[in-house]
Amino acid sequence: MSIAYDSRVAALLVVDPYNDFISEGGKVWDRLKAVAEANGCVPNMLQVLDAARRAGLRVFYALHRRYRPGDYETWQYIAPIQRAAWSSKVFAEGTWGGEIRGEFAPRSGDVVALEHWGSSGFANTDLDMLLKRHGIHQLIVIGLLAHTCVEATVRFAAELGYEVTVVKDATASVSAEQLQAAIEVNMPNYASTMVTTDEIVAILSGASSVNGAKRREVPGAQVTPPDQG
Amino acid sequence: MSIAYDSRVAALLVVDPYNDFISEGGKVWDRLKAVAEANGCVPNMLQVLDAARRAGLRVFYALHRRYRPGDYETWQYIAPIQRAAWSSKVFAEGTWGGEIRGEFAPRSGDVVALEHWGSSGFANTDLDMLLKRHGIHQLIVIGLLAHTCVEATVRFAAELGYEVTVVKDATASVSAEQLQAAIEVNMPNYASTMVTTDEIVAILSGASSVNGAKRREVPGAQVTPPDQG
Amino acid sequence: MSIAYDSRVAALLVVDPYNDFISEGGKVWDRLKAVAEANGCVPNMLQVLDAARRAGLRVFYALHRRYRPGDYETWQYIAPIQRAAWSSKVFAEGTWGGEIRGEFAPRSGDVVALEHWGSSGFANTDLDMLLKRHGIHQLIVIGLLAHTCVEATVRFAAELGYEVTVVKDATASVSAEQLQAAIEVNMPNYASTMVTTDEIVAILSGASSVNGAKRREVPGAQVTPPDQG
Amino acid sequence: MSIAYDSRVAALLVVDPYNDFISEGGKVWDRLKAVAEANGCVPNMLQVLDAARRAGLRVFYALHRRYRPGDYETWQYIAPIQRAAWSSKVFAEGTWGGEIRGEFAPRSGDVVALEHWGSSGFANTDLDMLLKRHGIHQLIVIGLLAHTCVEATVRFAAELGYEVTVVKDATASVSAEQLQAAIEVNMPNYASTMVTTDEIVAILSGASSVNGAKRREVPGAQVTPPDQG
Numbered sequence: 001m002s003i004a005y006d007s008r009v010a011a012l013l014v015v016d017p018y019n020d021f022i023s024e025g026g027k028v029w030d031r032l033k034a035v036a037e038a039n040g041c042v043p044n045m046l047q048v049l050d051a052a053r054r055a056g057l058r059v060f061y062a063l064h065r066r067y068r069p070g071d072y073e074t075w076q077y078i079a080p081i082q083r084a085a086w087s088s089k090v091f092a093e094g095t096w097g098g099e100i101r102g103e104f105a106p107r108s109g110d111v112v113a114l115e116h117w118g119s120s121g122f123a124n125t126d127l128d129m130l131l132k133r134h135g136i137h138q139l140i141v142i143g144l145l146a147h148t149c150v151e152a153t154v155r156f157a158a159e160l161g162y163e164v165t166v167v168k169d170a171t172a173s174v175s176a177e178q179l180q181a182a183i184e185v186n187m188p189n190y191a192s193t194m195v196t197t198d199e200i201v202a203i204l205s206g207a208s209s210v211n212g213a214k215r216r217e218v219p220g221a222q223v224t225p226p227d228q229g
Numbered sequence: 230m231s232i233a234y235d236s237r238v239a240a241l242l243v244v245d246p247y248n249d250f251i252s253e254g255g256k257v258w259d260r261l262k263a264v265a266e267a268n269g270c271v272p273n274m275l276q277v278l279d280a281a282r283r284a285g286l287r288v289f290y291a292l293h294r295r296y297r298p299g300d301y302e303t304w305q306y307i308a309p310i311q312r313a314a315w316s317s318k319v320f321a322e323g324t325w326g327g328e329i330r331g332e333f334a335p336r337s338g339d340v341v342a343l344e345h346w347g348s349s350g351f352a353n354t355d356l357d358m359l360l361k362r363h364g365i366h367q368l369i370v371i372g373l374l375a376h377t378c379v380e381a382t383v384r385f386a387a388e389l390g391y392e393v394t395v396v397k398d399a400t401a402s403v404s405a406e407q408l409q410a411a412i413e414v415n416m417p418n419y420a421s422t423m424v425t426t427d428e429i430v431a432i433l434s435g436a437s438s439v440n441g442a443k444r445r446e447v448p449g450a451q452v453t454p455p456d457q458g
Numbered sequence: 459m460s461i462a463y464d465s466r467v468a469a470l471l472v473v474d475p476y477n478d479f480i481s482e483g484g485k486v487w488d489r490l491k492a493v494a495e496a497n498g499c500v501p502n503m504l505q506v507l508d509a510a511r512r513a514g515l516r517v518f519y520a521l522h523r524r525y526r527p528g529d530y531e532t533w534q535y536i537a538p539i540q541r542a543a544w545s546s547k548v549f550a551e552g553t554w555g556g557e558i559r560g561e562f563a564p565r566s567g568d569v570v571a572l573e574h575w576g577s578s579g580f581a582n583t584d585l586d587m588l589l590k591r592h593g594i595h596q597l598i599v600i601g602l603l604a605h606t607c608v609e610a611t612v613r614f615a616a617e618l619g620y621e622v623t624v625v626k627d628a629t630a631s632v633s634a635e636q637l638q639a640a641i642e643v644n645m646p647n648y649a650s651t652m653v654t655t656d657e658i659v660a661i662l663s664g665a666s667s668v669n670g671a672k673r674r675e676v677p678g679a680q681v682t683p684p685d686q687g
Numbered sequence: 688m689s690i691a692y693d694s695r696v697a698a699l700l701v702v703d704p705y706n707d708f709i710s711e712g713g714k715v716w717d718r719l720k721a722v723a724e725a726n727g728c729v730p731n732m733l734q735v736l737d738a739a740r741r742a743g744l745r746v747f748y749a750l751h752r753r754y755r756p757g758d759y760e761t762w763q764y765i766a767p768i769q770r771a772a773w774s775s776k777v778f779a780e781g782t783w784g785g786e787i788r789g790e791f792a793p794r795s796g797d798v799v800a801l802e803h804w805g806s807s808g809f810a811n812t813d814l815d816m817l818l819k820r821h822g823i824h825q826l827i828v829i830g831l832l833a834h835t836c837v838e839a840t841v842r843f844a845a846e847l848g849y850e851v852t853v854v855k856d857a858t859a860s861v862s863a864e865q866l867q868a869a870i871e872v873n874m875p876n877y878a879s880t881m882v883t884t885d886e887i888v889a890i891l892s893g894a895s896s897v898n899g900a901k902r903r904e905v906p907g908a909q910v911t912p913p914d915q916g
Contacts, residue, residue: 009822058532074516074567075591077366079387081418109532114572117584119418123388124584126575132848133533135696137306137822147415152388155381158308159352161819181410186376189310189348238593287761303745303796304820338761343801346813355804355811361619362762364467366593390590535824537845539876577876581846595764605873610842616766617810617839639868644834647768647806 012052015143017104020097036172044197062121119152142170146182158190241281244372246333249326265401291350348381371399375411387419470510473601475562478555494630520579577610600628604640616648699739702830704791707784723859749808806839829857833869845877
């Protein structure tokens, strides 16, 4: 596999690693569990996250809106997936289910984009701008759900001009049919590279020795700390 | 079915009715033909278009980039679906395949958005702005391919705040699996209403008597012809 | 003046009514004070807000990013106005300066968009989507700074397809030249209507008797509370 | 001046070099001429264009909508600057005034974005996507009008995450006050660098010897010609 990831232009994008999705006791976990475990979703997500950190890739988070009372009551138009979020109150703000599962918690230097209201991490958020501010062009995407937030984020990324890699066993959906629609039917049209966790970890480990030692300087980059005001 | 369409806020959106897709002799038609004909795609699209025109709904067009030499040669990053368009030269500018099939040709008062480079009629185009300039909030979507341009446009529409109706037998994909992924798995999450051609024609015919006689004035609308400069 | 505002399609947009801007003791107030007081900025903003609420117009808020440590350290590219925000730590999260001045505090039913990183309330936020979800096409804009956040928001609003009214004495900048550049030179190209506080209050009071009694139903609007999940 | 431009991440963006703006006999030239000539606008634009080409920087074009009959008749909402374009029919399609002035005509390898309807070259176009597809993060901006299309494009560029350089004597407005509002009051908040033509030509000439010999390869860049389909 000829692709390589350079920490100057590549980043990891983690989609919705909320307790409600991927932790025992989460609101959706029971419905996801069979497909997620068959795909090795959570341990694979962790492996990719660790490999990306070791390779010096910056980690970005695309997170769904945490439900807050009053979010939808005044809307005149609403999409079915938003009506479902309103009804289920999934990822409710201030609850354990709306927290990121511990092992996936953002660290210093990670970048957490604004929460999104639909499925795409790019729609109505600052994700695109933050990626540009960091010089990023390539995204390795993990997380869930495969056919909603992951696929939407991958579709938007490709439309906006990013080069996308999807780790197909670091995601999950509720049904095998949904997972297959995302991984087999749709995402290969938008993601330049579809890999397994084993493949991406191998690539990133190799990349690490070349590029990962430190984040190299990019020509034109100019940010310096401001004077203290 | 309780939904109704008012010509003040609803419009028809026709996706990629190019000869290359839906006319005998088009570059992709042979690959689409079996699924399209089984779904009644082209005659159904025509029925919906006619019903929408009779109901006084404005018609918008979301069109894929017509291939032009030099389009991609300088790109550093490219999505698979764009590489395929580059290779196949589908919808080539200046060719019959890149023309809209005759029965679907835009008429005076229709609105043709700028061509898009990926799958979503909204990405990197003026479609969203043009819809707003016409006061539109609801979109009835027909056209193809179901799992690429139609689904992408539906996903973007919902993310951007539109209410979407998909006519599920006025679309097609190359394989039945692709069509099913779009119609059964994904679009129902984003489209508030999934209808057949028969259903939408019946609704629009009813709507026609109420709303279709003329496009009514909307409060706040202020456009008047400018002085001749 | 022939313009009218109908609560079905018009809303008030309040830009950055933070203590740091418009309250005695705020970080920027001392620099703004002379121009703001000469323009009657804060009392005029309050008059417009009250008149809009009485007329039944929904109130939206466009708010600048509240400064948080770590916001900019990792960026490779940064705009001067962002470097200044980094340096001044204006609107710091968790401080009084980063709170909305009391009289302008959002009420139930108001809509607060996600914070923005530059000057436009639309850039990299959910403001456009939230306006669409509420059926809004016309915006009455108040707040500050006139030549940065207000002008940027007005320019973006016009580009995105909204019809804009600016209340020219319900805003302020640091210098009279900046205020003039915004109000006299630039915003009249993008805002269909430039009014004084007295004018807009009169219009909204008249509008109130016609449209403001209650928010009327719009055809096609479909939101109903979901089942309790 | 410490800034440098590397052809891997920097590009020149030329705004609206239409005959109607900058050629003797153009519809707007007579109104622009005094300010443009005092600023050296057209010869300076040419010098910057030549220097950028010699330095190997890719050239992008942001162009205003060429007027076509039927463009605005159906709109419910319209901005003043669009009403003016409708009235003046500036840059009419198929006319000399709507052609790019000869010396500025795009060459092979240049990138011409879709036409925009307002003032920003980014709004409702593919400019942002095309810049990303070419790996561009820094923009040197020339063209006109200073306080409308140039300023709007600069504001949007900064909001979207680009680093901007404005060449302040390679632009013009109708009045000196408009030019000053753009160059002195507003654009320095969004453009990291404000330079003269002499300064940018000197910088690019220096850059040329380092970076301009050829467009160097960027890690991760993967575009290769497709198979002939």
